Every structure is written in C-alpha cells, then in structure tokens.
Amino acid sequence: MDTYANLAALVLAGLVGLAFVFALYGAVKLLAPSRPYALKNATYECGHDPLGEAWVPYRLQYYAFAIIFLIFDIETAFFYPIVLVWRQIGTLALVETLIFVAVLLVGLLYAWKRGVLKWD
Amino acid sequence: MGLIENAERPNFILTTIDTLLRWGRSHSLWWCNAGSACCSLEFAAMGGARYDMDRIGSGLVRASPRQSDVLLIPGPITKKMAPIFVRVYNQMPDPKWVIAMGSCAISGGAFRESYSMTRGADTVLPVDVYVPGCPVRPEALFYGLLKLRARVRGTSNIGLAHREPIYVPPDLPPEWEAEVREFLGEHEAC
Amino acid sequence: MFGQGLLKGLSVTGRRMLGKTECDMYPYRKRVLPPKSRIFLSMRATPDGKALCNACLTCQQGCPDNVIRIEQDPEDRKRAVSFRVNSGRCTFCGICEENCPRHALTFTQDFERATFDKGTLTYALIADGTATGACVIVERTEPEHPASAEGGEDVG
Amino acid sequence: MNARIFLTQLLGALGLIVILGFNVIIMDWWERKLVGHIHRRPGPMHTGWHGILQPFADMLKMLSKEDIVPDRADRLFFWLGPAVAVVPAFMALAVLPLAPGFALADIGNGLFFVFAMQTIMPFGYTLIGWSGHNKWSLVGALRSAAQLISYEIPMLIVALGILLAAGSARLTDIVNAQSTVWYAVKQPIGLLIFFITAVAEMNRSPFDMPEAESELVAGIHTEYAGMKFGLVMMAEYTAMLVGSWMIVLLFLGGWHLWPLPPSPVWLVLKLYLVQSGIIWLRGTYLRLRVDTMMEMSWKYLIPASLANLMLVGVLATTFKGF
Incomplete structure (x- = not known):
C-alpha cells in the first residue's frame, strides 16, 4: 500500500511538473506577440545565410565514451546490492569487490592505453 | 496569438496586464552587442564596477540575439556588414529596440566620406535611441538606456498589431548598394 | 602544494565579495568629470549676452567631419547669423576649440544628450544672430595662448 | 488509495512547485548579487529593495517575449526539450526530505531515484540542443551529453561509499546516520569528488561546457527565445537545488x-x-577546456572515487563503529 502511494506521488509530481511547464507555454501564447516571418525563423548563424545541414554525423569518440560509460554504470548497479549488505558479509565482501574493481581498472587502463580517453 | 497586441480596444484588465508587462520589460532589457567598433569597450566599462548596468537589470549581455531585447550598434556599419546586421536584428524576437551608440553609428562619423560605409545605423535599422559621443562616455550610454527604459515603460502595447507592425522586415535586394544610396538621399539633411 | 592557486583565487574573490563596492550610482550621483574632458560645444559670450564669435569660419574650415555650419551676415561679415553644430557627426577632437582665435568655443561637460530623434542632435549656438541657450555666459578672459590668438586664420 | 491521500499528495506536489519557483527567484537574484559583489559592483539595485523584484521583472519580460520556433527545427522536440529538462529535476525534488520522513515520497531507494532522474537531464539537454537545427547548439548538446555521462560515474561510486557506511538507500536513514559525525568528516575525499561532480552535473561554471559563450554562441539554447530559454534556466537552477x-x-x-x-x-x-559556494566558484574560476574536463573525469576522478570506495570498505570492515 505504502509503495503504491509513493509511486502515485511520484507520478503525480511528474504530471504536475509537466502541467506547470505547459501552463507557462500557455501564458506565453496569451501574452507574447507573435509576428513570424521567414527571415526571423531562419536558423541563426551569426547573421549569415545558414549553410547546409546541422544534423550531420558526428565523431565516433562520443560512442567510445558512451560504451565505457555503460560498463561503469552497470558496474555501479552490481555494486549497489553488495554495498547495502556489506556489514553483514564483512571481509568476504571486501575481497570480492576488490577483485571486481581490479578487473574494471584493467579495462580502464586498456582504454587509457589505447588512447580512447584522450580527447582531441 | 498575442492578447495585448491584437486587442481591439483597451479595457481595465488589458491595461493592467499591459502596465505589468511594460514594467517587467523596462526593468530587464538584455543586450545583444553587435560590437562593430571601439564604443564596445565603453559599453564593457558600463558593465564594470564603476557604472554597473546590472543595477537596473540590464546586466546580461546574451550571446544569441534570440534572448536579447536591445541591439546595440557601437560603431560604424560597413556596407558589407549591413545585411548581416539586418539579419541579426530580424532574428531577435519582438519586442526589440535598437540603440545607435557614438557618432559612427549615428551618421558615419569620421568614416562618413568612405566608399565602404553606410552613413549611420538608421540607413539600415530602425534606431530608437541615438547616443552621441566619440567615444560615448559610459554615463552617456547609461542615460540613453534610461531614456529607452522610460519609453518602453511609457508606450502602451495595446492594439499595436492593428496600428502597425513593430518592424517591417526589409527585403534584402540583390542590388544592396543602390538601396543604401537611395536611403542616403533621404538622410543627407541631418 | 596542489590546489594552492585554486584556494588563493577563492580567497581573493572572497575578500572582494565582502568588501565595499565601487559604484558611482550614476543617475543618483554624478561623477565629477576631468576638467579637460570634451563633451559638447558651447559658445562663450560677453556679459551683455553677445556671442564672442566673429564668424571667421576657422572652426568650420578646420573641422575634419564638417560638423560646424556658420552662416555669415551678408552685410556685416564679422557677425554670424547662425552657428549650427551637428553633434551626431562630431568626433570631439577639439580642433575647433584650439583654432578659435577669440576663444569663443568651449567644451561643456554635459553628456546627457541621448535622444529619440536624430534631428535634435543638431543644435544652434547662434540663431538669427543672437546667442541661444546653449551658450555659457562667462567673463571675457585673457587668451591662454596669446600666440594662437594672433594668427587666427589657417591653423588646422 | 483514497481521495484523502490523493489530495494530500496533490497539495504536496503543488507545494513542490512553490519551492521550485521560490528557489529560482531567490537564486536568480542572489546569483547576480553575489557575482556583482565579487566584481565589486552592487548587482541589481533599483528594482525594488536592493533589486529583489528583479527576478519578477525578468519573468514578466520572458513571458511577454515572442516565442520563436525556427522553420527548420524539429517542432515537437523543440517544445518538449525544456520539459524533459525541468520535469525530472522536479521529480527528484519529490523524494528529497526536508525533515525526517517529510517528503512527498520518502521511498526506500530515494538515493537511486535521484540519480536516475539526474540521468534523464542529459536527454533533455541533448533534445534542446539537437532540435534547434543549429550547428552551435548541436555541438553544445553533444558536449553536454559527454560531460554529464562522464561525471555521472564518479558521483555514483562516491555515493556507493555513503551507502556502504549508512547501510540504507533511504535518504532519511542516511541523514539520521550522521546525527553526531557528518560523513564530510568521515569521507572527506568523497565530499571533494562529489562536490566537483555535482557542480559538473549542474552544468555550472567552471564546467559549463554546454553554453560556452566564447566558443558556441549560446550553446544548447542558441535558438531558444523567451520563456523557453527561461525554462532552460529554470532547469539549471532546479538541478542546482537538487x-x-x-x-x-x-x-x-x-x-x-x-x-x-x-x-x-x-x-x-x-x-x-552550498549554493552560494557554487556561485562563488562561478565568480572565481575560468571555464575548463573540453578535453581537460573530460580527462579530469576519466583519468583522475574515476580512479580516485574507486580508491575512496575501497578505503571506506576497508575502514568499515575493520572498525565496526565507522
């Protein structure tokens, strides 16, 4: 029961936040002048004619970072339960986490050595 | 839509809202600095500790014209730059104002006789406030800003869209130069 | 030590943050400008309200920006009918003041000239032969540089 | 679930809106004031008492400012972007307790709910930057995404150290565990790393890569005018509050x-x-370059945070009272 109430509260908070944002949009619709024309709605490129497309393919490096991020993010998800019951397990938890972190650090070092972490 | 601008005639509610909005607008005029010449430095001095335009809420110089209210022309406009200024002005959201700062922006100043200069910002843009000086003292620009604030606060916006659009976008002609010359003929007097 | 500079920066800004501000509060208090600052032109006059200008046109000819327009009286060439200054073009270089053989032109320190109308930037120091409100009535003083008062003609 | 609980929660959610609005107004004024004093100028002064009405004037101006949607922009995402940035920050506020158990939803996984909501923020920023069809804002969006995911990891690992010491992810329990000695004293390295990463997660200077005015015109919100820009600012201030x-x-x-x-x-x-401290940092330090900022996270903060976690683990295993 309590869980459901909390869940409902969170959903409600999200909806109220959304309603707040759209209420502001509505107020802008009411109060603000609106005189669109082609020159005004053109893309701003420091006063020049917009040149070409903006939605272009971008660098692969972002992808490499995303992959490493995923690895570490999942790692924290794995850590989460063991950390919560750390005191009950004791030394065993410490040894296990140390091994896990060592494996991860090897991966990070590998990426470092391959130059993935260098942003240029 | 525009509740205020498209109103047929003023009534109590509209005038109250309009007064509130005018108060808000006049107390938060954000800049778009076109930075075309040296008066820009005096403008920077106005943001500094001695004069501090942030006192009256105009302290933010936005990099993008989309978020600014006042376009500052702190110097001469070359004929080559004129279409760019016009485009930047057009891409600012309404309501918007222009301040011409210094002799070059008012009439061409020392570069008046040059083949490559427009003679003043008002040949290409609808200037609201002219601030004379060479360079303009920060206080003088501050005074111009205060005048602009007074005008923003004092001008009713009700039914403005019916009377006239705030600014008719100039069609940028291919023969830009000829257009500017035509303008110059009208403004030669002053 | 690592991070020493970061802490030093924080301490500097922290002291600034707690210290006094250095603002002039412009519209409420006005700063006394330096005595030589050149802002807007005005015409000196004799105690009985006559302009000192004798329409010699030195200032108009010396002006690099064609700011000054003087109209001479056709009968009395030593009398200006109108003396107009277009401050929208002026670069405040001060050549007119230096050139003036009678020291009739001075610069005021009145900077509050921002306007909505470009036309009002042109103002008359002399209109219809009489000095206008832009004049500053002062006692006739001895010329500071007697040498320049002699030649008068073609200095610029 | 009955009507009374529902009404209480609705009132609570509206109260959160009030907190959000109050915080944005206070911080807008306080930031300009404090940064002004760092520059030895008074900041907002003549709009109300010491400029206290300044945020209201800004708000009214933004509300009455024309709302431009560029022709080539992706209209749906252009509208949705600020909402995606504001709403998760707002939902994170719902689980943050003000007093023991006094939150809209004091859930058992509060800590991780906040982190989950903070992970949605990069989506919002990326949408804001991408949808405008502008080159500057696209670069800003990509930088923002890369920065936010990079600083997410050390933040999470440091928070694991807190979980380890407290033994619970309920925020009320974590606070009650510090009734005598704060974790700032027990885990000072953790505090340092968490503070740095938190400032980076809020996109505040010196880590405000997404809106680097000197390089990208106005970063992710180059195309955003009027109240939409105000919403982006609101998201930033709310992220700062969270x-x-x-x-x-x-x-x-x-x-x-x-x-x-x-x-x-x-x-x-x-x-x-803490928020004043963050503004103080803004007034003091220069913006980091994008490569140094990324390398700072991956090469220094992540190993340091892992070391911090292991140190806390060793201490917690050795001393029972830690």
Missing part, C-alpha cells in the same frame, strides 16, 4: 547540526550556503 540538496543530505548532515537539536532550518541554511 545537487546541493544531495550534498547536504549525503555529506553535511542534513537537518543535524551537532550540538543543536535537528531542525529543517539547518537544512535550508546549509542548502543555501
């Missing part, structure tokens, strides 16, 4: 101030002290 609230709850003892009885007053006081 981030500093997390710092206060996890490290600075929440509502506890040791010799004095616990009270929400201390929490609010600490909250605004």
Whole structure:
C-alpha cells in the first residue's frame, strides 16, 4: 500500500511538473506577440545565410565514451546490492569487490592505453 | 496569438496586464552587442564596477540575439556588414529596440566620406535611441538606456498589431548598394 | 602544494565579495568629470549676452567631419547669423576649440544628450544672430595662448 | 488509495512547485548579487529593495517575449526539450526530505531515484540542443551529453561509499546516520569528488561546457527565445537545488547540526550556503577546456572515487563503529 502511494506521488509530481511547464507555454501564447516571418525563423548563424545541414554525423569518440560509460554504470548497479549488505558479509565482501574493481581498472587502463580517453 | 497586441480596444484588465508587462520589460532589457567598433569597450566599462548596468537589470549581455531585447550598434556599419546586421536584428524576437551608440553609428562619423560605409545605423535599422559621443562616455550610454527604459515603460502595447507592425522586415535586394544610396538621399539633411 | 592557486583565487574573490563596492550610482550621483574632458560645444559670450564669435569660419574650415555650419551676415561679415553644430557627426577632437582665435568655443561637460530623434542632435549656438541657450555666459578672459590668438586664420 | 491521500499528495506536489519557483527567484537574484559583489559592483539595485523584484521583472519580460520556433527545427522536440529538462529535476525534488520522513515520497531507494532522474537531464539537454537545427547548439548538446555521462560515474561510486557506511538507500536513514559525525568528516575525499561532480552535473561554471559563450554562441539554447530559454534556466537552477540538496543530505548532515537539536532550518541554511559556494566558484574560476574536463573525469576522478570506495570498505570492515 505504502509503495503504491509513493509511486502515485511520484507520478503525480511528474504530471504536475509537466502541467506547470505547459501552463507557462500557455501564458506565453496569451501574452507574447507573435509576428513570424521567414527571415526571423531562419536558423541563426551569426547573421549569415545558414549553410547546409546541422544534423550531420558526428565523431565516433562520443560512442567510445558512451560504451565505457555503460560498463561503469552497470558496474555501479552490481555494486549497489553488495554495498547495502556489506556489514553483514564483512571481509568476504571486501575481497570480492576488490577483485571486481581490479578487473574494471584493467579495462580502464586498456582504454587509457589505447588512447580512447584522450580527447582531441 | 498575442492578447495585448491584437486587442481591439483597451479595457481595465488589458491595461493592467499591459502596465505589468511594460514594467517587467523596462526593468530587464538584455543586450545583444553587435560590437562593430571601439564604443564596445565603453559599453564593457558600463558593465564594470564603476557604472554597473546590472543595477537596473540590464546586466546580461546574451550571446544569441534570440534572448536579447536591445541591439546595440557601437560603431560604424560597413556596407558589407549591413545585411548581416539586418539579419541579426530580424532574428531577435519582438519586442526589440535598437540603440545607435557614438557618432559612427549615428551618421558615419569620421568614416562618413568612405566608399565602404553606410552613413549611420538608421540607413539600415530602425534606431530608437541615438547616443552621441566619440567615444560615448559610459554615463552617456547609461542615460540613453534610461531614456529607452522610460519609453518602453511609457508606450502602451495595446492594439499595436492593428496600428502597425513593430518592424517591417526589409527585403534584402540583390542590388544592396543602390538601396543604401537611395536611403542616403533621404538622410543627407541631418 | 596542489590546489594552492585554486584556494588563493577563492580567497581573493572572497575578500572582494565582502568588501565595499565601487559604484558611482550614476543617475543618483554624478561623477565629477576631468576638467579637460570634451563633451559638447558651447559658445562663450560677453556679459551683455553677445556671442564672442566673429564668424571667421576657422572652426568650420578646420573641422575634419564638417560638423560646424556658420552662416555669415551678408552685410556685416564679422557677425554670424547662425552657428549650427551637428553633434551626431562630431568626433570631439577639439580642433575647433584650439583654432578659435577669440576663444569663443568651449567644451561643456554635459553628456546627457541621448535622444529619440536624430534631428535634435543638431543644435544652434547662434540663431538669427543672437546667442541661444546653449551658450555659457562667462567673463571675457585673457587668451591662454596669446600666440594662437594672433594668427587666427589657417591653423588646422 | 483514497481521495484523502490523493489530495494530500496533490497539495504536496503543488507545494513542490512553490519551492521550485521560490528557489529560482531567490537564486536568480542572489546569483547576480553575489557575482556583482565579487566584481565589486552592487548587482541589481533599483528594482525594488536592493533589486529583489528583479527576478519578477525578468519573468514578466520572458513571458511577454515572442516565442520563436525556427522553420527548420524539429517542432515537437523543440517544445518538449525544456520539459524533459525541468520535469525530472522536479521529480527528484519529490523524494528529497526536508525533515525526517517529510517528503512527498520518502521511498526506500530515494538515493537511486535521484540519480536516475539526474540521468534523464542529459536527454533533455541533448533534445534542446539537437532540435534547434543549429550547428552551435548541436555541438553544445553533444558536449553536454559527454560531460554529464562522464561525471555521472564518479558521483555514483562516491555515493556507493555513503551507502556502504549508512547501510540504507533511504535518504532519511542516511541523514539520521550522521546525527553526531557528518560523513564530510568521515569521507572527506568523497565530499571533494562529489562536490566537483555535482557542480559538473549542474552544468555550472567552471564546467559549463554546454553554453560556452566564447566558443558556441549560446550553446544548447542558441535558438531558444523567451520563456523557453527561461525554462532552460529554470532547469539549471532546479538541478542546482537538487545537487546541493544531495550534498547536504549525503555529506553535511542534513537537518543535524551537532550540538543543536535537528531542525529543517539547518537544512535550508546549509542548502543555501552550498549554493552560494557554487556561485562563488562561478565568480572565481575560468571555464575548463573540453578535453581537460573530460580527462579530469576519466583519468583522475574515476580512479580516485574507486580508491575512496575501497578505503571506506576497508575502514568499515575493520572498525565496526565507522
């Protein structure tokens, strides 16, 4: 029961936040002048004619970072339960986490050595 | 839509809202600095500790014209730059104002006789406030800003869209130069 | 030590943050400008309200920006009918003041000239032969540089 | 679930809106004031008493400013972007307690709910930057995404150290575990790393890569005018509130101030002290370059945070009272 109430509260908070944002949009619709024309709605490129497309393919490096991020993010998800019951397990938890972190650090070092972490 | 601008005639509610909005607008005029010449430095001095335009809420110089209210022309406009200024002005959201700062922006100043200069910002843009000086003292620009604030606060916006659009976008002609010359003929007097 | 500079920066800004501000509060208090600052032109006059200008046109000819327009009286060439200054073009270089053989032109320190109308930037120091409100009535003083008062003609 | 609980929760959610609005207004004014004093100028002065009405004037101006949607922009995402940035930050506020158990939803996984919501923020920023069809804002969006995911990891790992010490992910329990000694004293390295990463997660200077004015015109919100820009600012201030609230709850003892009885007053006081500290940083430091910033996270903060976690683990295994 309590869980459901909390869940409902969170959903409600999200909806109220959304309603707040759209209420502001509505107020802008009411109060603000609106005189669109082609020159005004053109893309701003420091006063020049917009040149070409903006939605272009971008660098692969972002992808490499995303992959490493995923690895570490999942790692924290794995850590989460063991950390919560750390005191009950004791030394065993410490040894296990140390091994896990060592494996991860090897991966990070590998990426470092391959130059993935260098942003240029 | 525009509740205020498209109103047929003023009534109590509209005038109250309009007064509130005018108060808000006049107390938060954000800049778009076109930075075309040296008066820009005096403008920077106005943001500094001695004069501090942030006192009256105009302290933010936005990099993008989309978020600014006042376009500052702190110097001469070359004929080559004129279409760019016009485009930047057009891409600012309404309501918007222009301040011409210094002799070059008012009439061409020392570069008046040059083949490559427009003679003043008002040949290409609808200037609201002219601030004379060479360079303009920060206080003088501050005074111009205060005048602009007074005008923003004092001008009713009700039914403005019916009377006239705030600014008719100039069609940028291919023969830009000829257009500017035509303008110059009208403004030669002053 | 690592991070020493970061802490030093924080301490500097922290002291600034707690210290006094250095603002002039412009519209409420006005700063006394330096005595030589050149802002807007005005015409000196004799105690009985006559302009000192004798329409010699030195200032108009010396002006690099064609700011000054003087109209001479056709009968009395030593009398200006109108003396107009277009401050929208002026670069405040001060050549007119230096050139003036009678020291009739001075610069005021009145900077509050921002306007909505470009036309009002042109103002008359002399209109219809009489000095206008832009004049500053002062006692006739001895010329500071007697040498320049002699030649008068073609200095610029 | 009955109507009474529903009404209470609705009132609570509206109260959160009030907190959000109050915080944005206070911080807008306070930031300009504080940065002004760092520059030895008074900041907003003539709009109300010491410029206190300045945020209202800004708000009214933004509301009455024309709302431009560029022709080539992706209209749906252009509208949705600010909402995606504001709403998760707002939902994170719902689980942050003001007093023991006094939150809209004091859930058992509060800490991780906040982190989950903070992970949605990069989506919002990326949408904002991408949808405008502008080159500057696209670069800003990509930088923002890369920065936010990079600083997410050390933040999470440091928070794991807190979980380890507290043994619970409920935020109320974590704060109550610090009734005598704060975790700031027990895990100072953790506090340092968490503070740095929290500032980076809020996109505040010196880590404000997404809106680097000197390089990208106005960064992700180059095309955003009027109130949409105001919403982006609101998202930033709300993220700042959430981030500093997390710092206060996890490290600075929440509502506890040791010799004095616990009270929400201390929490609010600490909250605004931390936010003032962040503004102080903004007034002091220069913006980091994008490559140094990324390398700082991956090469220094992540190994340091892992070392911190292991240190806390060793200490917790050795000393029972830690």
